[in-house]
Amino acid sequence: MQIHIQKAEKSRLEAFNFDNFSFGIETTDHILVAQYAQNQWAEAKIEPYREISLSPLAMCFHYGQTVFEGLKAYKQSAGIINIFRLDKHAERMNKSLRRMCMPEVPRELFIEGTKQLVNLERNWISDKEGYSLYLRPFMIATESRLGLVPSQEYLFMVVATPMASYYSKPLKVKVEREYVRAVEGGAGAAKNGGNYGAAFYPTIQANTQGYDQILWTDAQTHNYFEESGTMNLMFIVNGTLLTPPAGSTVLEGVTRDSVLQIAKHIGISVEERPISIAEIQNHFESGSKIEAFGVGTAAIIAPFSQIDINTKSYIPYFEADAQMFVLKKHLQNIRLGISQDIWGWNTLL
Ligand SMILES: Cc1ncc(COP(=O)(O)O)c(C=O)c1O
Numbered sequence: 001m002q003i004h005i006q007k008a009e010k011s012r013l014e015a016f017n018f019d020n021f022s023f024g025i026e027t028t029d030h031i032l033v034a035q036y037a038q039n040q041w042a043e044a045k046i047e048p049y050r051e052i053s054l055s056p057l058a059m060c061f062h063y064g065q066t067v068f069e070g071l072k073a074y075k076q077s078a079g080i081i082n083i084f085r086l087d088k089h090a091e092r093m094n095k096s097l098r099r100m101c102m103p104e105v106p107r108e109l110f111i112e113g114t115k116q117l118v119n120l121e122r123n124w125i126s127d128k129e130g131y132s133l134y135l136r137p138f139m140i141a142t143e144s145r146l147g148l149v150p151s152q153e154y155l156f157m158v159v160a161t162p163m164a165s166y167y168s169k170p171l172k173v174k175v176e177r178e179y180v181r182a183v184e185g186g187a188g189a190a191k192n193g194g195n196y197g198a199a200f201y202p203t204i205q206a207n208t209q210g211y212d213q214i215l216w217t218d219a220q221t222h223n224y225f226e227e228s229g230t231m232n233l234m235f236i237v238n239g240t241l242l243t244p245p246a247g248s249t250v251l252e253g254v255t256r257d258s259v260l261q262i263a264k265h266i267g268i269s270v271e272e273r274p275i276s277i278a279e280i281q282n283h284f285e286s287g288s289k290i291e292a293f294g295v296g297t298a299a300i301i302a303p304f305s306q307i308d309i310n311t312k313s314y315i316p317y318f319e320a321d322a323q324m325f326v327l328k329k330h331l332q333n334i335r336l337g338i339s340q341d342i343w344g345w346n347t348l349l
Contacts, residue, residue: 001044001108001109001112001113002043002044003032003043003045003046003112003113004043004044004045004046005045005046005116005120006045006046006047006048007030007048007120008029008030008048008049009048011029011123012026012028012029013028013029013123013124016124016162018126018128018131018162018164021162021164023134023161023162023163023164024134024161025161026161026162027049027159027160027161028049028121028124028133028159028160028161028162029048029049029120029121029124030046030047030048030049030117030120030121030160031046031047031048031049031050031117031157031158031159032044032045032046032113032114032116032117032156032157032158033045033046033047033052033156033157034105034109034113034155034156034157035153035154035155035156036103036153036154036155036156037152037153037154038152039103041106041109041156044109044113044156046113046116046117046120049159052155052157054142054144055142055144057144057145057146058140058141058142058143058144059141059142059143059144059145059150059151060140060141060142060151062146063141063148063151064100064192064193064194065101065102065140065141065150065151065154065192066100066138066139066140066141066192066193066194067093067096067100067138067139067191067192067193068136068137068138068139068191068192068193069089069092069093069096069135069136069137069138069191070089070135070136070191070230070297070298071083071084071085071086071089071114071134071135071137071254071297072084072132072133072134072135072163072297073118073125073132073135073160074125074132074133074335074336075125075126075127075131076335076336076337076348077127077336077337079122079127080337080348080349081118081119081122081125081348081349082335082336082337082346082347082349083114083115083118083135083346083347083349084335084345084346084347085254085258086110086114086115086347087111087347088254088257088345089110089137089254090105090107090110090111092191092252092254093105093110093137093139094107095189095190095252096190096192097139099187099189099190099192100187100190100192101150102139102141102150102151102154103154105137105139105156109156111347113158114135114158115349117135117158117160118133118135118349119349121133121160122349124160124162125162126162128164130164130165131162131163131164131165132162132163133160133161133162133163134160134161134162134163134297134298135158135159135160136158136159136160136161137156137157137158138156138157138158138159139154139155139156139157140154140155141153141154142154142155163298169305170302170303170304170305170318171212171213171294171302171303171304171305172210172211172212172304172305172306172308173211173212173213173214173215173228173304173306173307173308174206174209174211174213174214174215174307174308175214175215175217175225175277175307175308175309175310176206176214176215176216176217177217177222177310178202178222179201179202179214180216180217180218180219180222181195181198181199181216181226181227182195182216182219182226182248182249182250183219183220183249184219184220184247184248184249185248186248188248188249188250188251189247189248189249189250189251189252190251191251199214202214203229211308213228213229213231214228214229215227215233215307216228217277218249219249223276223277224244224274224275224276224277225244225275225276225277225280226244226249226250227244227250227253227294228294229294229296230296230297230298230299231253231255231294231295231296231298231299231302232244232246232250232251232253232255232256232294232295232296233292233293233294233295234256234259234293234294234324235275235280235290235291235292235316236268236290236291236322236323236324237280237283237288237289237290238283238288238289239268239269239289239323240268240270240271241260241263241268241269241270241271241323242271242273242275243256243260243270243271243272243275244272244273244274244275245272245273245274246272253295253296253297254297255295255297255300255301255331256295256296258331258334258345259295259301259327259331260272261343262327262330262331262334263327265342266326266327266330268323268327277309280292280307280309280314281309281312281314284314289317290314290316290317291303291316291317291318291322291323291324292304292307292316293316293318293324300328300331300332301324301325301327301328301331303318303322303324304316304318305318334346
């Protein structure tokens with residue numbers, strides 16, 4: 001596939017301090033850009049990172065046709081770069097795009113474009129433990145026009161930003177029973193911008209009450225767990241891994257999929273099924289050993305140290321020998337090329 005590459009004259013890497021940076025503020029030197037108009041994609045370009053200019057009437061500003069992905073590239077030993085589950089993210093991007101009436105990104109554009117961008121930025125990937133390059137492919141509606149119809153023009157871009165470990169401490173979470181993230185038949189299974197904008201208000205309310213995150217519940221009854229922030233939700237109860245199904249209200253996480261496959265492979269029994277709050281509460285109250293954690297690209301596996309359900313607080317198990325850390329280690333070993341990549345998850349550069 002033809003991708004025109006214009007290299008930056010000077011890298012900003014020298015001025016970047018890997019020991020002191022905030023996630024998501026500084027980008028690498030380049031950006032991938034591809035335009036869609038008149039029912040076709042123009043040739044993709046990798047250019048020096050730059051700002052973009054859009055008409056105030058660009059439809060993304062008004063009707064929310066914006067979709068994004070988030071994945072990571074790691075540095076393995078001997079300087080090999082690994083983009084983790086690139087294919088799966090390409091697939092999910094297109095699933096989200098279909099839901100938002102936006103044209104799909106050709107698989108080759110997503111895959112080759114991301115590979116070539118990462119290859120150019122390989123020096124931005126630190127091999128320090130927990131470090132990676134976070135990749136943000138995204139697409140926005142750019143047609144300059146008011147009117148409630150899908151845009152005819154789009155911009156697909158990929159930007160990259162260095163990342164260290166995401167959450168440094170276990171999370172205190174609250175079961176949310178007032179606000180909802182998604183409803184059956186809505187767009188909760190898509191990674192469109194609006195889902196995240198609408199989550200800010202309840203999340204900030206919870207933050208001001210001292211919580212790190214919310215555990216979303218179903219819109220109809222508020223009695224079943226769904227997911228949490230930018231993570232899918234998992235419990236390990238007396239050795240069995242439980243996770244809510246990834247239906248129309250839950251984003252089908254790539255980390256979720258990886259963790260479930262690893263769990264089955266190492267002999268942990270897995271149940272993907274609706275999990276009621278009452279069930280988990282009963283387990284806590286009967287003294288079962290419960291691990292509770294979020295799984296997602298950014299956080300990988302984030303243990304919960306406290307779950308508040310209505311006015312009661314429950315403390316899951318998160319000591320170093322918890323099974324979630326065994327799963328995390330397996331996942332990391334595959335990413336870092338320490339264990340065999342039996343499922344073909346790694347794209348090596
Ligand atoms: C709402 C939501 N749920 C779950 C996830 C976890 O998905 P993944 O493992 O693909 O990062 C994310 C992150 O993309 C998310 O935004």
